[in-house]
Amino acid sequence: xxxxxxxxxxLLAAFENSKASAGPTWLHVLxxxxxxxxxxxxxxxxxxxxxxxxxxxxxxRQTWRVAPPDAGATLRLIDIARLLPVGMEAPRLVFVNGRxxxxxxxxxxxxxxxxxxxxxxxxxxxGPSAKVVQAHLARHAEIESEAFTALNTAFFEDxxxxxxxxxxxxxxxxxxxHLNVASEAALSQPRSLVLLDEGSRAKLIExxxxxxxxxxxxxxxxxxxxxxxxxxxxxxxxxxDDAAVQINMHRARVDKGGAYASRVFSLGAALTRNNAHCVLxxxxxxxxxGGLFLGRGTQHLDNHVYLEHAKPLGTSRQLYRGVLDEKSxxxxxGKVVVRPxxxxxxxxxxxxxxxxxxxxxxxxxxxxxxxADDVKCSHGATSGKLNEEALFFLRSRGLAEREARSLLxxxxxxxxxxxxxxxxLRDALAKLVQARFE
Amino acid sequence: MPTPLxxxxxxxxxxxxxxxxxxLSLSVNAGEVHAIMGPNGSGKSTLTKVLAGHEAYQVTSGSxxxxxxxxxxxxxxxxxxxxxxxxxxxxxEIPGVSNTYxxxxxxxxxxxHRGQPEMDAAKFLEVLKEKAKQVDVDPxxxxxxxxEGFSGGEKKRxxxxxxxxxxxxxxxxxxxxxxxxxxxxxxxxxxxNSLRSKERGFVVVTHYQRLLDYIxxxxxxxxxxxxxxxxxxxxxxxxxxxxxxxxxxxELAAANPGSVKV
Numbered sequence: 027x028x029x030x031x032x033x034x035x036x037l038l039a040a041f042e043n044s045k046a047s048a049g050p051t052w053l054h055v056l057x058x059x060x061x062x063x064x065x066x067x068x069x070x071x072x073x074x075x076x077x078x079x080x081x082x083x084x085x086x087r088q089t090w091r092v093a094p095p096d097a098g099a100t101l102r103l104i105d106i107a108r109l110l111p112v113g114m115e116a117p118r119l120v121f122v123n124g125r126x127x128x129x130x131x132x133x134x135x136x137x138x139x140x141x142x143x144x145x146x147x148x149x150x151x152x153g154p155s156a157k158v159v160q161a162h163l164a165r166h167a168e169i170e171s172e173a174f175t176a177l178n179t180a181f182f183e184d185x186x187x188x189x190x191x192x193x194x195x196x197x198x199x200x201x202x203x204h205l206n207v208a209s210e211a212a213l214s215q216p217r218s219l220v221l222l223d224e225g226s227r228a229k230l231i232e233x234x235x236x237x238x239x240x241x242x243x244x245x246x247x248x249x250x251x252x253x254x255x256x257x258x259x260x261x262x263x264x265x266x267d268d269a270a271v272q273i274n275m276h277r278a279r280v281d282k283g284g285a286y287a288s289r290v291f292s293l294g295a296a297l298t299r300n301n302a303h304c305v306l307x308x309x310x311x312x313x314x315x316g317g318l319f320l321g322r323g324t325q326h327l328d329n330h331v332y333l334e335h336a337k338p339l340g341t342s343r344q345l346y347r348g349v350l351d352e353k354s355x356x357x358x359x360g361k362v363v364v365r366p367x368x369x370x371x372x373x374x375x376x377x378x379x380x381x382x383x384x385x386x387x388x389x390x391x392x393x394x395x396x397x398a399d400d401v402k403c404s405h406g407a408t409s410g411k412l413n414e415e416a417l418f419f420l421r422s423r424g425l426a427e428r429e430a431r432s433l434l435x436x437x438x439x440x441x442x443x444x445x446x447x448x449x450x451l452r453d454a455l456a457k458l459v460q461a462r463f464e
Numbered sequence: 465m466p467t468p469l470x471x472x473x474x475x476x477x478x479x480x481x482x483x484x485x486x487x488l489s490l491s492v493n494a495g496e497v498h499a500i501m502g503p504n505g506s507g508k509s510t511l512t513k514v515l516a517g518h519e520a521y522q523v524t525s526g527s528x529x530x531x532x533x534x535x536x537x538x539x540x541x542x543x544x545x546x547x548x549x550x551x552x553x554x555x556x557e558i559p560g561v562s563n564t565y566x567x568x569x570x571x572x573x574x575x576x577h578r579g580q581p582e583m584d585a586a587k588f589l590e591v592l593k594e595k596a597k598q599v600d601v602d603p604x605x606x607x608x609x610x611x612e613g614f615s616g617g618e619k620k621r622x623x624x625x626x627x628x629x630x631x632x633x634x635x636x637x638x639x640x641x642x643x644x645x646x647x648x649x650x651x652x653x654x655x656x657n658s659l660r661s662k663e664r665g666f667v668v669v670t671h672y673q674r675l676l677d678y679i680x681x682x683x684x685x686x687x688x689x690x691x692x693x694x695x696x697x698x699x700x701x702x703x704x705x706x707x708x709x710x711x712x713x714x715e716l717a718a719a720n721p722g723s724v725k726v
Contacts, residue, residue: 416558422516423570424544437560
């Protein structure tokens with residue numbers, strides 16, 4: 027663990043020299059607590075149950091620095107246009123190496139009731155946003171139990187702040203792009219807050235992408251609150267490659283009658299660990315969590331989902347699908363917890379995996395913990411190969427074997443893609459996924 | 465004599481190490497319809513699957529030539545593009561692959577193989593609608609995944625629709641009549657008959673003579689224990705319908721004692 031000690035020291039030094047170290051006292055206190063928590067815990071390791079299938083050697087084998095301030099300075103709009111699935115029309119916040127880029131962002135004509143800016147700008151603002159940040163930052167994500175969240179809290183520089191006031195309905199999706207660009211191994215730690223007040227509705231598209239061959243480690247934390255009867259549709263597109271290591275924590279709370287839909291499309295990275303943690307915190311709250319993870323080469327894709335029914339009458343649906351080729355490895359761990367008193371909970375969890383090669387591997391662990399007695403819960407996991415009979419059928423109609431395989435592999439993913447709205451986004455995703463199997 | 469469309473000689477085929485076809489020979493000329501009848505387990509489906517190129521069916525000896533070429537050396541997709549079509553006995557449901565998308569991809573693969581330009585989406589849909597009408601398939605079904613939520617009869621009609629779209633030179637129909645009511649049977653038969661021409665041949669595998677009232681064969685063969693043991697004209701089907709297969713077993717036993725396991 028020598029390397030990580032070094033990383034912590036380097037980060038601390040870099041942080042003290044950066045503008046991010048400015049800020050209100052409460053934040054200084056919070057960061058100090060977080061750093062203590064991280065030093066106490068250290069990086070997780072495979073002896074811990076939650077990390078059993080995901081060794082962190084791609085993190086520990088080198089020292090990480092924060093990217094120099096000018097990294098990405100030459101990026102042009104055209105470089106990011108191809109990374110935005112709904113294009114340049116929709117408003118976007120762009121973060122380069124975890125730092126807000128005013129130049130590449132466009133907040134558009136802000137809809138009524140929408141606060142859509144960088145977290146640091148929110149903190150420094152004279153308006154109500156600074157107080158809102160204080161009320162929510164690190165109030166949902168835990169620093170004691172999650173070392174990566176602690177590390178992020180101690181050192182984050184910036185991230186997105188999205189706050190939609192009561193009763194407002196955004197017609198247009200909003201985009202947040204986290205772009206990592208560096209000429210040598212660099213760490214970015216974006217930190218975001220997404221807050222939907224009572225009865226509001228929004229669609230958020232979050233994109234993680236990287237440019238260049240230098241190793242990139244992103245450790246992001248995003249805290250989400252979906253207020254009473256509010257509705258958030260959240261799509262996360264991870265457009266990464268073998269130079270990337272991604273550790274992401276999405277921590278959501280859904281209040282009474284609220285609905286949160288999260289779909290994660292991971293197109294591959296050297297290592298991806300997506301933690302989705304969602305608490306249905308009020309009666310009749312709903313969560314639809316899903317993801318598609320596509321691995322090849324020696325990629326390692328890990329989806330850890332924790333879903334808690336804390337109150338009665340909640341509904342949750344989970345569908346995660348993995349497609350693993352070559353020597354890639356997938357992990358799915360999904361835990362549904364139904365608290366005492368969370369009666370009439372209706373929870374379904376499903377994980378299906380398609381192994382395209384004999385060397386690909388999946389570890390899947392769907393779990394239910396139920397402490398209420400009047401609930402409807404189901405879960406299941408499957409893993410298998412392409413259906414040989416379907417393959418023969420398609421070939422017997424004249425499709426080349428390669429094309430037939432590609433069609434069937436895409437078909438395995440189709441359910442998750444078809445559910446995406448709006449159509450432009452769905453079609454963009456369909457193209458990205460299809461291109462992977464051609 | 466012109467080259468037969470399909471010429472099978474002494475074909476031996478095994479599935480998972482068990483021999484199912486024990487030296488089957490059959491010759492089909494362009495313009496002919498051959499019916500293959502026989503009891504369960506005689507090897508009828510094995511014959512159609514091996515001709516279409518299913519990998520689980522292994523040819524251990526013998527030959528099959530199609531339009532004079534070694535059929536068995538071709539990949540299944542090349543056989544298809546060369547005009548061979550198998551209508552499956554149990555059409556699969558394939559979630560996530562739309563009928564329309566797949567069929568257009570298939571048709572264009574055939575066209576490319578023949579050096580023809582791709583058919584554009586609008587033209588394709590126009591042709592598809594017209595052919596769907598011919599086999600009474602609701603065009604709305606075609607936007608769905610292949611056979612998903614189709615009734616048994618719809619699945620069979622969908623097979624015939626695919627055949628109408630791909631216009632094969634040699635159609636293999638594997639018990640396409642099973643599970644069909646009389647109206648559906650007539651629709652399917654009409655679809656097949658509309659393709660009959662002097663360039664095309666058909667091998668119709670069936671249990672029942674009933675189908676052959678509507679698709680009238682030129683020849684009827686009895687497949688029994690992996691060989692064709694009797695061939696005749698269409699009247700043979702009527703005789704089988706009346707008398708069952710017992711008399712054929714007896715005839716065989718008499719002609720060749722010890723050769724038939726009863």
